[in-house]
Amino acid sequence: MNDIANFKNTLTSSFTDFEKSLNGQSKQPLHSIRKEALANFEQAEFPNLKNEEWRYTNISPLLKHSFNPLPAVLPLMYDDIQQFLLGDTFNHVMVFVNGRFDENLSKINNLPDGLIVKSIATDVEEDDPNVLEHFGKYALSEGQIFTSLSAAYTFDGAFVHVQEGKIIEDPIHLLFIADARKDKALIQPRNLFIADKNSQASVLEHFVSLSEDIYFTNTITEIVVGENTYFDHVKLQEESKRAFHISRTVIDQELSSNFTSHAISLGGDICRNDINSKFNDKGGECTINGLFLLDDSQLCDTHTLIDHAQPHCNSHEHYKGILDDKSRGVFNGKVIVRPDAQKTNAFQENNNIILSNEALINTKPQLEIFADDVKCSHGATIGQLDKEAMFYLKTRGIGEDIARAMLLHAFASDVIKTIKLLPVRDYVEAILTKKFNQ
Amino acid sequence: MLLEIKNLHAKIEGKEILKGINLTVNAGEVHAIMGPNGSGKSTLANVLAGHENYEVTEGEIIYKGKNLLELSPEDRAREGIFLAFQYPVELPGVSNTNFLKTAVNEIRKYRGEEEMDAVDFLQMIKEKMKIVELDQALLKRSVNEGFSGGEKKRNEIFQMAVLEPKLAILDETDSGLDIDALRIVANGVEKLRSPENSTILVTHYQRLLNYIVPDFVHVLSDGKIVKSGGKQLALELEEKGYDWIKTDAVA
Ligand SMILES: Nc1ncnc2c1ncn2[C@@H]1O[C@H](COP(=O)(O)OP(=O)(O)O)[C@@H](O)[C@H]1O
Ligand SMILES: [Mg+2]
Numbered sequence: 001m002n003d004i005a006n007f008k009n010t011l012t013s014s015f016t017d018f019e020k021s022l023n024g025q026s027k028q029p030l031h032s033i034r035k036e037a038l039a040n041f042e043q044a045e046f047p048n049l050k051n052e053e054w055r056y057t058n059i060s061p062l063l064k065h066s067f068n069p070l071p072a073v074l075p076l077m078y079d080d081i082q083q084f085l086l087g088d089t090f091n092h093v094m095v096f097v098n099g100r101f102d103e104n105l106s107k108i109n110n111l112p113d114g115l116i117v118k119s120i121a122t123d124v125e126e127d128d129p130n131v132l133e134h135f136g137k138y139a140l141s142e143g144q145i146f147t148s149l150s151a152a153y154t155f156d157g158a159f160v161h162v163q164e165g166k167i168i169e170d171p172i173h174l175l176f177i178a179d180a181r182k183d184k185a186l187i188q189p190r191n192l193f194i195a196d197k198n199s200q201a202s203v204l205e206h207f208v209s210l211s212e213d214i215y216f217t218n219t220i221t222e223i224v225v226g227e228n229t230y231f232d233h234v235k236l237q238e239e240s241k242r243a244f245h246i247s248r249t250v251i252d253q254e255l256s257s258n259f260t261s262h263a264i265s266l267g268g269d270i271c272r273n274d275i276n277s278k279f280n281d282k283g284g285e286c287t288i289n290g291l292f293l294l295d296d297s298q299l300c301d302t303h304t305l306i307d308h309a310q311p312h313c314n315s316h317e318h319y320k321g322i323l324d325d326k327s328r329g330v331f332n333g334k335v336i337v338r339p340d341a342q343k344t345n346a347f348q349e350n351n352n353i354i355l356s357n358e359a360l361i362n363t364k365p366q367l368e369i370f371a372d373d374v375k376c377s378h379g380a381t382i383g384q385l386d387k388e389a390m391f392y393l394k395t396r397g398i399g400e401d402i403a404r405a406m407l408l409h410a411f412a413s414d415v416i417k418t419i420k421l422l423p424v425r426d427y428v429e430a431i432l433t434k435k436f437n438q
Numbered sequence: 439m440l441l442e443i444k445n446l447h448a449k450i451e452g453k454e455i456l457k458g459i460n461l462t463v464n465a466g467e468v469h470a471i472m473g474p475n476g477s478g479k480s481t482l483a484n485v486l487a488g489h490e491n492y493e494v495t496e497g498e499i500i501y502k503g504k505n506l507l508e509l510s511p512e513d514r515a516r517e518g519i520f521l522a523f524q525y526p527v528e529l530p531g532v533s534n535t536n537f538l539k540t541a542v543n544e545i546r547k548y549r550g551e552e553e554m555d556a557v558d559f560l561q562m563i564k565e566k567m568k569i570v571e572l573d574q575a576l577l578k579r580s581v582n583e584g585f586s587g588g589e590k591k592r593n594e595i596f597q598m599a600v601l602e603p604k605l606a607i608l609d610e611t612d613s614g615l616d617i618d619a620l621r622i623v624a625n626g627v628e629k630l631r632s633p634e635n636s637t638i639l640v641t642h643y644q645r646l647l648n649y650i651v652p653d654f655v656h657v658l659s660d661g662k663i664v665k666s667g668g669k670q671l672a673l674e675l676e677e678k679g680y681d682w683i684k685t686d687a688v689a
Pocket of ligand 1: 455475477478479
């Protein structure tokens with residue numbers, strides 16, 4: 001109890017400093033949202049194992065640290081970040097250091113017509129009505145301790161707006177760099193992506209760190225996929241192996257919209273990903289895929305929720321996990337098919353490979369179906385590396401390590417192959433090759 | 439002498455399957471091992487390839503003057519042993535090309551040779567595919583995944599042609615093949631036949647031996663070689679079945 005009170009106190013006590021740093025901005029409407037969120041944060045329950053949503057994930061190690069919500073931001077040079085730029089292939093890059101937008105390292109001065117990319121902070125200054133219309137409307141703060149913490153300290157984060165009818169060919173790379181060399185940073189990028197009717201765009205959220213230190217990333221992304229719009233989202237998390245990473249992505253899907261998501265989780269000591277997608281109208285299509293690759297004592301928990309609130313929508317979900325050493329994985333895939341949502345197709349699959357005796361996965365499909373004319377399926381597997389497959393490879397002269405790497409790669413490849421952004425796919429492939437060949 | 443098996447006993451899950459096998463294979467020879475289902479033919483093949491589930495409890499295997507049982511399965515392959523599986527394993531997500539290239543280069547590395555460059559490799563692969571009349575589209579697909587029974591068997595022979603083993607062990611590669619596929623498989627084996635290379639054909643039908651004429655035929659029954667002879671023995675077996683040999687052995 002004391003720990004929780006301390007945790008909350010530390011984080012709320014910086015709020016006055018934060019307000020001061022905002023200067024004139026504290027008069028804007030967004031600031032009342034911040035203050036309301038702070039109140040929510042103070043009241044919200046800290047999750048424990050009795051909470052159904054946190055049954056397998058003990059998040060209390062977070063309480064052992066005192067994180068700085070206003071972390072130091074040391075200036076970085078291009079050379080510091082070049083390794084994370086995927087070969088410098090992308091034309092639109094936003095770089096955030098400890099959650100603060102770094103304009104010098106970013107590359108957003110050459111945007112095509114109809115694409116607005118800027119920091120949320122700038123956007124608020126410019127009184128963009130889109131922010132107030134959408135900000136915090138999907139990822140609600142009430143009762144959500146981490147969402148309210150994020151909302152209370154909202155400053156920077158990516159605001160991406162694709163205007164009606166615009167097809168954005170080049171992906172937008174959002175690079176979130178954690179630099180905890182100076183202090184135990186609390187890093188809270190807050191993103192809002194709005195894709196208007198008949199548009200198309202792809203966004204990569206990419207989380208990296210400069211050192212293997214302890215810090216806490218708490219990130220929220222809200223995505224509005226407009227009518228007949230196509231939105232592709234990739235989240236690539238390669239944080240420090242000692243970091244905490246809590247993320248929540250909430251998607252609102254309009255009429256005949258198509259949303260795809262790939263979440264690749266590699267880093268973090270404790271990582272929790274929530275992805276919630278809701279069909280607000282008919283004809284929507286949603287693909288939610290992911291891969292988690294864990295070792296040491298890493299814990300990665302993925303909770304997805306696909307809300308079929310409307311008829312004639314399809315959802316496909318495929319998550320894969322590879323767990324070594326004493327790592328733990330949690331996959332909870334909830335699908336709600338509401339009474340009106342006839343002609344729903346919902347498919348879910350979670351496959352896991354356990355490489356050691358001590359690794360553990362808790363996988364749970366959770367289907368709540370209230371309509372009768374629907375097709376839903378789910379499946380979960382937990383297994384080891386196939387011994388007969390290993391033997392087969394060896395009889396062809398392939399050594400143990402390479403054989404193992406080939407099979408793990410093959411296992412992961414179903415998910416990797418569906419990533420549409422080729423440079424991202426290649427980058428992930430390269431990471432896997434390196435990791436598996438160790 | 440390429441291979442010498444002496445008094446080989448092997449167990450699986452505590453059950454003794456091979457009960458004292460003796461067999462000598464010289465370079466350039468083709469040996470057929472025949473015998474009823476469950477007699478231990480695949481067990482022998484798997485022990486030769488180094489499957490970890492089988493425990494050798496007695497006897498020895500000398501291959502190229504080395505103690506084969508001390509070598510890992512991959513080193514056996516690199517030393518030139520090839521097993522065409524009775525039931526080839528499907529490897530979803532592993533492309534045939536990548537698989538073969540890795541195998542070829544692992545073997546070359548072991549032998550102190552340079553890796554094959556991509557152009558030479560593809561050229562070589564295409565040549566070898568012709569031998570087994572395999573469709574090139576299969577190269578892009580995952581190893582054996584969704585292959586028909588015949589395609590799987592031909593793929594084994596294709597791999598054999600690519601890896602050019604010294605000692606090929608074919609475990610019932612002929613079973614379940616139609617006559618055209620059988621001819622293709624036999625042709626592939628014949629192409630590899632040379633004074634340096636040897637083949638062990640495991641089968642329980644005589645049919646394959648119409649196409650590949652063996653130098654020796656051995657009959658395996660209940661974990662022992664109970665009779666050995668020339669190609670004539672295969673015809674005799676076809677005619678009379680295995681029963682006369684079993685009683686013979688007991689007598
Ligand atoms: N994995 C196993 N576990 C237990 N017994 C086995 C296993 N594999 C084979 N056997 C037994 O070993 C014996 C020989 O099998 P096998 O070598 O496959 O015969 P063949 O190839 O001649 O038909 C059979 O009795 C079979 O049941
Ligand atoms: Mg057999």
